[in-house]
Amino acid sequence: MKSSSRNTCRSRCFKRWYSSTDRSTTSGAAAELADVPRPLFLARLADYGVATFDLTADELAHDFANV
16 A cells, blocks of 8 residues: 555544544644644544534633733
């Protein structure tokens, strides 16, 4: 199997695992397990429609107020 195909397969597997866990695993750890850089892993999660953060509307408003 080509390296890029292997990385794609691994990323899909870890994307599925990451999106189905209680998020006790960090995206960095999942990226490391998938053997891809974290920014690339996060981009692939977005490609698959997986949210990479969970903020309530109040939390988001608080963050924007403190920028």
